[in-house]
Amino acid sequence: MKRILVLSGKGGTGKTTLTATLVQMLQIKAFADCDVDAPNLHLICAKKEWEREDKPFLGMQISFIDQDKCTGCGKCVEVCRFDALVKTATGTYQVNPFNCEGCAVCQYVCPENAISSKDNITGKTSVYTHEDTVFSTAQLNMGSGNSGKLVSEVKKNLDDAVPKNEGIAIIDGSPGIGCPVIASLSGIDLALMVTEPTSSGLHDLKRIVKTSKIFATKIAIVINKSDIDEEGCQLVEAYCQEEHLPIIGHIPYDSTVSKTINKGENLADIDCPSSKAIGKIAEKIPSFLEK
């Protein structure tokens, strides 16, 4: 199976809209949403009648303090680097689950053996199936860490559910360049990077390109809303040329997009300038994967 990952650096450049449209146009049978912080692909791509299996996701185990054993000596507080221990009204300590990273160093120093590890649900994974189509997604609990681990789980769920070595899988990525993005980049055959002709779009594109180069991932650039600023678009094109990054397509600004998305419909079903442009990108994808 060839894996395509859709990234952008900057948020809101159109990753999810592009992913959803390509999934339908290329009749993709395996796709996933790795933007576990703010997943949206299911709003367009998952149909009500599809079967769905949800599972709680266990992140790192975190510390738990037995209030009967804790004497309030404070040795745990001295070693905790994450500000995760809170004094209670009775002088004992409790763990703030949002701050605890699960290093368990507090357990090592506790003279009363009052601290142990407990499971910590940090999100939920969902696998949708319909005939031979599989869609893997997840939702991280608010305020949680472990987003990289959850991203790896989403990809594993996709791999487990589809027969290997055939077809194309498309994965919607997160904005930024940190933990979830790094986790999503492993095993990717082509990173489609969606940018826009704005100063921040270009600035952020440069950072995500640098990040992907660490993983030696093949890159193709999509310039979305390419006609909102001609000069800005030329700057993006010049950067791509300098860095030898192929531009796979331009998508014009099209007010049909938000209207279509807001109805929960797929842009692939609408005849409009932006869907035509994405159609051309879809045609080029197989050759980009082979190059």
Added chain:
Amino acid sequence: MMHIAILSGKGGTGKTFVSTNLSACIKGSTYLDCDVEEPNGSLLLHPTITSKEVVTKLMPETNQDICIGCRKCVDICRFGALAFLGGKPMVFPEVCHSCGGCTLVCPTGAMSEKPQSVGILENGTFLENNHITTGILNVGEASAVSLISAVLKKAQNDTIIDCPPGSACSVMESIKGCDYCVLVAEPTIFGLHNLKMVYDLVRVFKKPYGIVINKCEDESNLIDDFCKQEQIEILERIPFTKTIASNNARGHLAVTIDQTLHELFSDLANKLKERTSL
């Protein structure tokens, strides 16, 4: 002195647009760019950079001459950041959380910690007497939290905190110390879905909040309906126009060229002062 966090869940709804224009309308305020993975505030504020600082985290290091190969460091590590190879520990910095456990348990002092750069802070000034600090995460660095907490230490006077997208640990870190949260939403089903997540987050942290609807094209929209249903205050509605979008795209600060938007953001600043002085 108010500390206002600007967040949205979804990326690209206009957090940086709102944060930069709002700070420009508050004399002597500080703008903190906590979206350290992709910081964009300085592209609009064009600050004069006055200083740069390197922010570090502690990484374990083994002195192979003293190490007796007891394995205690490997056994305490919960993150798989230490492997036992050839009778000695080997550190994998990418997965290390800098908890200090390995150094603590080492009986011979062979394990020590050395600062390693995670990113930089750029401090500067803009307009007459406004301050800016931007956190810039090193490319390839996974965890933004320590850098964000370094950015937040630069809060002074009225402070506007431009948060990262999402609702995970880095957003939580960014809003921890603030007095009020402004949720920026765009009227799309994606915008609404991600708004609900940060709405849950600000309520868990018991922060007062209000909503700014950006890119409004119709009189009423799905964010309005949600706010009505949940009885959330709508602080401002920012229209979508091609001029606003193209000025922002070119890095022009809206309030310095558009009188209507200057009034809108000054009104927002006044409302926030009122809400935080209660």
